[in-house]
Amino acid sequence: MENVIQPPGPILHEETIPPGRPYASVIKRQQVLRIVDLEGQQGVDFLCYNAKRPEERYHAPNTLKAAKTLRMGKGHTLYSDEARALFTIVEDTHGGHDTIGGCCSAPSNAMLYGVKDCPGCRENFLEAMAPFGLDRRDIVPNVNFFCNVPVFENGALAETVFLPSRSRAGSFVDLRADMDALAVISNCPQLNNPCNSGKPTVIKVFIWQRE
Ligand SMILES: [Zn+2]
Secondary structure (H helix, E strand, O other): OOOOOOOOOOEEEEEEEOOOOEEEEEEOOOEEEEEEEOOOOOOEEEEEEEOOOOOOEEOHHHHHHHHOOOOEOOOOEEEEOOOOEEEEEEEEOOOOEEOOOOOOOHHHHHHHHOOOOOOOHHHHHHHHHHHHOOOHHHOOOOEEEOOEOOEOOOOOEOOOOOEOOOOOOOEEEEEEEOOOEEEEEEEOOOOOOHHHOOOOOOEEEEEEEOO
16 A cells, blocks of 8 residues: 555564454564554554553553653653553654544543434444454543644543644554553544544554564
């Protein structure tokens, strides 16, 4: 595909994730997960866990306190509740990834938009993590790659919370695993707010080896 910049090391796995679908895989320490927004303006919800002991998992406050920003970019580390590094963003052509908007879900779609039976990323997370023995109790506030959730000076959020993503076709983020880590992805299906600019699209993931 023309928009894809190939990883700079051996590719161990590559997979295309259709719009609105989930994905999960264990990334070994020092391997890198590349997530590519093939067509642009696509939100990608992300959770991660210690693969060997998944009660240790992504922790937003530790991550934000270490980064001293609400928005993730190159050089930032995703920390666990035990304040250990799960993944570090070693390359990023987008920048400013959201950490506060959380995942969409059937209940929140009903609450916010009055739509019934409209599943979202939470349901995708549940589907993707089930084979790894994880369930509802394991879902915590997640990172939203390529999502645009501005916070205004008075602390207010936008009327739609999510604004259209500024991600361009081919934007990617490289996440180096700092321990053997389970990565869980939802390629967001949301149509009730502009986080996918009204058109969920395909993404691609690579797992590649750093040399
Ligand atoms: Zn979503």
